[in-house]
Amino acid sequence: MSNTMARSFLQAVSSSEEVAPPLRVVQMEGLAVLKIIKHCNGFSPALVTGQLLGLDVGSVLEVTNCFPFPIREEDEEIEADGANYQLEMMRCLREVNVDNNTIGWYQSTLLGSFQTVELIETFMNYQENIRRCVCIIYDPSRSSQGALALKAVKLTDSFMDLHRKNNFTGEKLREKKLSWVDIFEEIPIKISNSALISAFMTELEPESPVAQCDYDRLKLSTAPYMERNLEFLIDCMEDLSSEQNKFQYYYRSISRQQAQQQAWLQKRRVENMARKAAGEEPLPEEDPSNSIFKPIPEPSHLDSYLITNQTSNYCNQINGVAGQNFSRLYLMKALHEN
Amino acid sequence: MAVLQFFTPSSPIVSARLHPVVLFNICDCYVRRPDQADRVIGTLLGSVSDGVVEIKNSYAVPHNESADQVALDVEYHRNMYMSHLKVNPKEVLVGWFSTGFGVSGGSSLIHDFYVKELKDSVKDLKDAQNSVPPLHLTVDTGFRNGEASIKAYVSVNLSLGDRPLAAQFQEIPLDLRMIEAERVGFDILKTTVVDKLPNDLEGMEASMERLYALIDDIYKYVDDVVEGRATPDNDIGRFLADTLASVPKISPAAFDKVFNDRIQDNLALVYLSSLIRAQLGVAEKLNTAAQILDLQSGS
Structure with a gap:
């Protein structure tokens, strides 16, 4: 009896699972935010990851808790250990009534250099198991500047489609009208706290009118940060130009191949005319065994798209910091003149 | 015992x-x-x-x-x-x-x-x-x-x-x-719902406003003391003097030079990043154009 009921419940769930509304907001609990920040800062500059737990409510994804992963090592035994750890942690957290529903993962990043093939692959893995998934990115280096560098990203649906078919030729990308901007989608983050926390924090907020983040924001020395950013940017440009070279090489070899094909066809036609005049059967105008008809594989556009994304990310960061620098400098000037 | x-x-x-x-x-x-x-x-x-x-x-x-x-x-x-x-x-x-x-x-x-x-x-x-x-x-x-x-x-x-x-x-x-x-900001942690995370410049603005309010407070306090409305406190006075002394003494010409250099540096950076962004845009257009041409000549 209960079995049938369970089944009908499952059926009901699966039938109600038609078209999910698009994900609009990621709502994070202050607890999850603090846990992520603590884990990422504690291990910085090493990059760490962890799992996000929460609920999927309509167009809002609620992140209510999270737990860190131990630093990964390239060993199969340890990998199995890691899976055990994950299960154990989920089980333990369920016992104290934490939402044990995986909704994605978080990771720290260095200067926002998160747009990698690994991230896409991890995302695809998660996406296969859970209907809706998000990745929270935290940047400790930017946070030392006094900003809360928290970002929620997901892959766009059209990109995921393409990735499943593993098809990144220029033709397909153009068909879908997918450009490098459309790989990642940033989702606005909302933060919520329980009333209890809110009461505690209001009570405990120090009297002092200046907080640590004000000091961080008004610090004048941003040179090291800028330098790192520029260094990364230059690396990216180099990668990009080598990608471009790859494409140029590809186009050049295509046009060379076409010229060869034309020449061969010309020759064959002349030959055929001669044969016709002599009353013989004409030879076919195609020869698949000939190496010049073999299609040249097109290099994947994915890498260059990712690099382009990174580059524009660095550009944005540089612009942002430079903008802040202007404000700081003018503030300094005003102070000095007084 | x-x-x-x-x-x-x-x-x-x-x-x-x-x-x-x-x-x-x-x-x-x-x-x-x-x-x-x-x-x-x-x-x-x-x-x-x-x-x-x-x-x-x-x-x-x-x-x-x-x-x-x-x-x-x-x-x-x-x-x-x-x-x-x-x-x-x-x-x-x-x-x-x-x-x-x-x-x-x-x-x-x-x-x-x-x-x-x-x-x-x-x-x-x-x-x-x-x-x-x-x-x-x-x-x-x-x-x-x-x-x-x-x-x-x-x-x-x-x-x-x-x-x-x-x-x-x-x-x-x-x-x-x-x-x-404090680093995260009490504004985010003490309210029950925050709709939007402050971005860099908004945070900067808030910090500057706070600084401005502080400077205003100090002005008010000093004026009050000078005009005899508030009882002077030696500790606060010493603290203010220390704070003022911590602003480095640079001649106006030297300061202008440093200031302008920094502004130029930053402008150069902004210019560079805008240039790269424009370059990315152009590269994308060219790539697409190349593909279309290629397709046409191929067919």
């Missing part, structure tokens, strides 16, 4: 420092506690140095409480502790927490358990010099006397001769400044 004496711990804990994540976690556990439970208890993890305990992490442990006995899920505690050690071996057991106001009856039983547990874990880690007695943290989630009271205790054994008589919980100072929370 029997002598009533206190045994002070071998390396006493002087004070404790609380990481905001612990407070958040305790409150979250309290909100999610089982139906019939009055309080939640759990383990505190952290590190000890120079008598200062830094409480960095915590997790709740399920328990059952009746009139005069407490049953703690020991297995759960050990599992969770092992899991936490895997992630961060530096965060070791430092004590336990409980919600509620002050120390209650069952507390000494649980405390004894943690004393034993701590001794065992220290034996495991072969880290004897760091052995300090466990800490007991209470968080009054009921706001019983109208304020958020968070207190830390260590237990001191009271004995008559060799016979243990009782354990006394002594309160120790607890540092609640929570620099980590």
